[in-house]
Amino acid sequence: MNLVADTWFQIQRHIRTQFRMPVWIFVNLFQPIVWLVLFTQVFKSLSDMPGLGGTSYLQFFAPGVVVMTVMFGSAWAGMGMLHDIDMGILSKMLATPATRGSIIMSRVIASMVMLIVQALIIFTIAVIMGVDLATGVPGVLLTILLVSMLGLGFAAFSNGLALLLRREEPLIGVITFATLPIMFLSSTMMPADLLPGWLDTVRHFNPVDYAVVGVRGLVMDGYIWSDLWRSLVVLFGWAALGTAFGTMMFRAKAE
Amino acid sequence: MSVIVTHHLTKVFPGGVRAVDGIDFEVNAGEIFGFLGPNGAGKTTTIKMLNTLIEPTSGTAVVAGFDICKNPAEVRKRIGYVAQDVGVDERATGRENLTLYGHFYRLDSKTIKKRVKEIFELVDLAGYEDKIVSTYSGGMRKRLDIAMGLIHRPEVIFLDEPTAGLDPQTRVRIWDYIRNLAKAMGVTIFLTTHYMEEADHLADRIAIIDLGKIITMGTPDELKQSISGDVVTLSLLTAEDDDHNELMRRTESALSAEPFVIGTQAVGDKLAVYVDNGESAVPSIMRLLAGQGIEVETISMARPSLDDVFLKYTGRTIRAEEGTATTFAQIRRKRIRRQQ
Numbered sequence: 001m002n003l004v005a006d007t008w009f010q011i012q013r014h015i016r017t018q019f020r021m022p023v024w025i026f027v028n029l030f031q032p033i034v035w036l037v038l039f040t041q042v043f044k045s046l047s048d049m050p051g052l053g054g055t056s057y058l059q060f061f062a063p064g065v066v067v068m069t070v071m072f073g074s075a076w077a078g079m080g081m082l083h084d085i086d087m088g089i090l091s092k093m094l095a096t097p098a099t100r101g102s103i104i105m106s107r108v109i110a111s112m113v114m115l116i117v118q119a120l121i122i123f124t125i126a127v128i129m130g131v132d133l134a135t136g137v138p139g140v141l142l143t144i145l146l147v148s149m150l151g152l153g154f155a156a157f158s159n160g161l162a163l164l165l166r167r168e169e170p171l172i173g174v175i176t177f178a179t180l181p182i183m184f185l186s187s188t189m190m191p192a193d194l195l196p197g198w199l200d201t202v203r204h205f206n207p208v209d210y211a212v213v214g215v216r217g218l219v220m221d222g223y224i225w226s227d228l229w230r231s232l233v234v235l236f237g238w239a240a241l242g243t244a245f246g247t248m249m250f251r252a253k254a255e
Numbered sequence: 256m257s258v259i260v261t262h263h264l265t266k267v268f269p270g271g272v273r274a275v276d277g278i279d280f281e282v283n284a285g286e287i288f289g290f291l292g293p294n295g296a297g298k299t300t301t302i303k304m305l306n307t308l309i310e311p312t313s314g315t316a317v318v319a320g321f322d323i324c325k326n327p328a329e330v331r332k333r334i335g336y337v338a339q340d341v342g343v344d345e346r347a348t349g350r351e352n353l354t355l356y357g358h359f360y361r362l363d364s365k366t367i368k369k370r371v372k373e374i375f376e377l378v379d380l381a382g383y384e385d386k387i388v389s390t391y392s393g394g395m396r397k398r399l400d401i402a403m404g405l406i407h408r409p410e411v412i413f414l415d416e417p418t419a420g421l422d423p424q425t426r427v428r429i430w431d432y433i434r435n436l437a438k439a440m441g442v443t444i445f446l447t448t449h450y451m452e453e454a455d456h457l458a459d460r461i462a463i464i465d466l467g468k469i470i471t472m473g474t475p476d477e478l479k480q481s482i483s484g485d486v487v488t489l490s491l492l493t494a495e496d497d498d499h500n501e502l503m504r505r506t507e508s509a510l511s512a513e514p515f516v517i518g519t520q521a522v523g524d525k526l527a528v529y530v531d532n533g534e535s536a537v538p539s540i541m542r543l544l545a546g547q548g549i550e551v552e553t554i555s556m557a558r559p560s561l562d563d564v565f566l567k568y569t570g571r572t573i574r575a576e577e578g579t580a581t582t583f584a585q586i587r588r589k590r591i592r593r594q595q
C-alpha cells in the first residue's frame with residue numbers, strides 16, 4: 001500500500017513539474033506534428049514504391065511517428081533522475097521511509113502518462129490529415145498498450161543508466177548514440193520488404209521494430225493476431241528487462 | 256539518555272580508503288553535537304551511515320533506539336536529514352516540497368497541513384508557502400531544506416554542513432534557526448561543519464575528526480582549555496617595494512627556530528605564533544625580529560581559539576582547505592541552474 005501511495009504522490013510531482021515548463025510542453029506537442037508534416041513531404045514520392053502497396057506514405061509513416069515519439073521521449077527519462085541526484089533530492093529522499101521502488105516507478109509511470117497523451121494527440125492529428133485507422137478506437141487502445149510497454153522499457157533503462165553514469169555528458173552521449181540507430185535499424189521509416197537483407201535480420205532483435213509492426217498492422221491492415229501477439233510478448237519482455245535493469249541499478253547505485 | 260551511540264563505526268571504500276576508521280561516540284538527547292573536521296575527514300561518510308544511506312564496513316550504531324544495520328527502516332522514521340546540497344525541488348512550491356515529505360512519513364493530510372503552517376513560521380518562511388522554490392534566496396532554500404527534515408518531528412536531525420556556501424550574514428541567521436529548533440522542538444541535533452565559528456557558536460559538545468578518526472571530544476571550552484599557552488598575532492610593516500610574502504616567510508622561519516615557539520600559521524596577512532607563555536614571548540619576538548631587520552607593525556596576544564585546537568591536534572590548519580571545496584560546489588550548482 002505504501003508503495004502505491006508513494007508512487008502516486010511522486011507521479012503528481014513529476015507531472016506537475018512538466019506542466020510548469022510551457023516551452024517543454026509546446027516542443028513536445030509540436031515535434032511529432034513537424035515529423036508528420038515534414039517527413040511525409042520529403043518521402044512523398046515513396047508512395048509509388050512497391051513496398052507500400054499504393055497507400056500514402058503518411059498512412060505508412062504515422063504509426064512510426066507514434067512509436068518514435070514514445071521511444072525518444074522515454075529514452076530521455078533518465079535526465080530527471082540525474083537532476084534529482086545532482087540536486088541532492090534523491091539522497092534526501094532515501095533517508096526518509098519512502099519506499100525505494102516508488103522512486104523509480106513513479107518516474108517511469110509519469111513518463112508513460114505524458115507519452116500516452118502525446119500518442120493520442122498524434123493519432124488525432126494523423127486522422128485529421130487523412131490517415132485511415134483500420135481498427136478504430138480499439139486499435140488505438142491496443143496501440144497505447146504496445147507503446148506503453150516499449151516506453152516503459154526505455155524509460156527504465158534510461159533511469160538505470162542515469163544511476164550508473166551519474167553525469168549528464170555520458171548519459172546524453174549514450175542516449176544520442178543509441179536512439180537514432182535503434183530507429184533506423186527497424187522498419188519505422190522503410191517498409192521491411194525494401195530493407196537490405198542484413199537489416200531485415202537485425203530488426204528482429206529490436207524492440208522498436210516490434211512496436212512499429214504491431215501499431216502499423218493496427219493502423220493499416222486490421223487485427224493480424226499472429227503479429228500482434230508476437231509484438232505484445234516481445235514488448236512485455238522488453239519492459240520487464242528494462243525494469244529489472246533499472247531496479248538493479250537503483251539498488252546498487254542509489255546510495 | 257543517548258540518542259546516538261556508535262560502536263567502532265568503520266567505512267572502507269573500494270580501493271582501500273578508510274574514510275571512517277573505527278569511531279566511538281555518544282550523543283545525548285536534546286544536545287547539539289558538532290562534528291568538526293576539514294573536507295575529506297569522514298564527516299559526510301559518518302552522517303550517511305547514521306542516516307542509513309550507506310552501510311558500515313564494520314561496527315554499527317544505534318540511532319533513536321534502533322540499530323542502523325539491523326533496522327534501517329525504523330531509524331528512517333525517527334530521523335531528519337539535511338544534506339550539504341540543498342535537496343529541495345526548485346520547480347515545486349515550498350508547500351509541495353514539504354507535503355511530499357509528510358506523505359513519506361505517513362502523516363495524514365490534515366496533520367501535514369497543520370505542520371506546514373507551524374514549520375513555515377518556525378523557520379520564518381510564513382507567506383512563502385505557495386511560491387515556487389526557484390524564487391527563494393539561498394538562505395530561504397536552506398531554511399526550507401531544514402524544515403523538510405522536521406515535518407515528522409524527528410528525535411534527531413542531521414545537518415551536514417548547514418551553512419556551506421552561504422554568505423556570512425545568512426550563516427548567522429541559520430545559526431539562530433538551528434538554536435531555536437533545538438529549544439522549540441527539543442530535537443537532538445547532530446551537525447557537521449568545517450567552520451570553527453559554527454561549531455563554537457552552536458555546539459554543546461564537539462568531536463574533532465580528521466582522516467577518519469576522532470582526535471578529541473569535549474565542550475568548546477574544554478577543548479580550548481586543553482591547549483596550554485597563548486597565541487601571539489603580529490602584522491609586519493612592509494615598505495612599498497618589499498615583497499610581503501617573502502617577508503612573512505623569513506619571519507616564520509626565524510621564529511620557528513626558537514624553542515619557545517610551538518608553531519606558526521599565516522592568517523590572512525597576519526601571522527599567528529603559538530607560544531608557551533605570551534607575556535614573555537612578546538618581548539622576545541620583538542627583539543628577535545628587530546635583530547633581523549624586520550619591523551613589526553602591530554602585535555597582540557590572545558587565548559587559543561578552536562582553530563588553534565585543531566592545529567594542535569592535527570598539525571594542520573582547517574582553513575587552508577576551505578576555499579576550494581566551496582568553490583567547486585558553487586560552480587557545479589551554477590552550472591546545474593543554468594541548464595534548467
